[in-house]
Amino acid sequence: DAMVIQNPRYQVTQFGKPVTLSCSQTLNHNVMYWYQQKSSQAPKLLFHYYDKDFNNEADTPDNFQSRRPNTSFCFLDIRSPGLGDAAMYLCATSRDTVREKLFFGSGTQLSVL
Amino acid sequence: ILNVEQSPQSLHVQEGDSTNFTCSFPSSNFYALHWYRWETAKSPEALFVMTLNGDEKKKGRISATLNTKEGYSYLYIKGSQPEDSATYLCAPSNDYKLSFGAGTTVTVRA
Numbered sequence: 512d513a514m515v516i517q518n519p520r521y522q523v524t525q526f527g528k529p530v531t532l533s534c535s536q537t538l539n540h541n542v543m544y545w546y547q548q549k550s551s552q553a554p555k556l557l558f559h560y561y562d563k564d565f566n567n568e569a570d571t572p573d574n575f576q577s578r579r580p581n582t583s584f585c586f587l588d589i590r591s592p593g594l595g596d597a598a599m600y601l602c603a604t605s606r607d608t609v610r611e612k613l614f615f616g617s618g619t620q621l622s623v624l
Numbered sequence: 625i626l627n628v629e630q631s632p633q634s635l636h637v638q639e640g641d642s643t644n645f646t647c648s649f650p651s652s653n654f655y656a657l658h659w660y661r662w663e664t665a666k667s668p669e670a671l672f673v674m675t676l677n678g679d680e681k682k683k684g685r686i687s688a689t690l691n692t693k694e695g696y697s698y699l700y701i702k703g704s705q706p707e708d709s710a711t712y713l714c715a716p717s718n719d720y721k722l723s724f725g726a727g728t729t730v731t732v733r734a
Contacts, residue, residue, distance in 0.1 A: 552726055553713075553723075553725055553726040553727070556722070556723075609658075609717040609720060609722055610655070612658060612673050613658070613670060614670070616667055617666060617667045618667070
């Protein structure tokens with residue numbers, strides 16, 4: 512009974528070709544996060560939504576955008592993927608503040624050719 | 625973003641042995657600390673959320689302690705089993721977001 516679902520599990524795109532990763536949740540949580548993890552490094556927060564309020568991290572490249580059309584869905588758009596954007600992208604949700612645990616999807620592994 | 629260090633980066637444990645590893649973080653303005661277990665090809669799963677100095681939490685054979693004054697947390701695995709093989713991530717917070725460490729990868733040998 513997956514509660515945070517990410518599609519696809521593996522995504523291959525070409526250099527410069529826009530790509531969208533999707534995340535959905537059945538938990539009705541207020542907060543949704545996108546993390547990027549490059550091999551064996553710490554997951555890095557790209558941005559998060561608190562309900563409809565979008566919060567971008569200062570060092571997230573402009574190439575990365577996000578949409579949250581409703582409570583259940585959140586999308587990560589990479590407008591012009593570069594080779595350096597190849598990574599695992601994790602979506603997570605939480606009910607409220609960071610004193611609540613995060614629920615993660617299984618991630619999307621992005622390859623850029 | 626906080627500077628979070630987890631050590632060791634990896635360790636191998638014999639089945640049945642106990643082990644522990646460390647998460648270090650800046651002690652100022654502490655708000656919360658999370659531990660997650662991430663098994664290969666699965667989603668990271670929350671183990672503990674800790675907020676108080678001196679907190680000790682336990683889930684089965686796994687337990688954690690927290691020292692917010694000196695900025696560290698220990699995770700203990702008692703009587704390691706092969707199913708404990710995973711990467712363990714810690715993530716402290718001093719505001720609205722978590723800063724993850726790179727994790728400690730535990731491999732339990734049968």
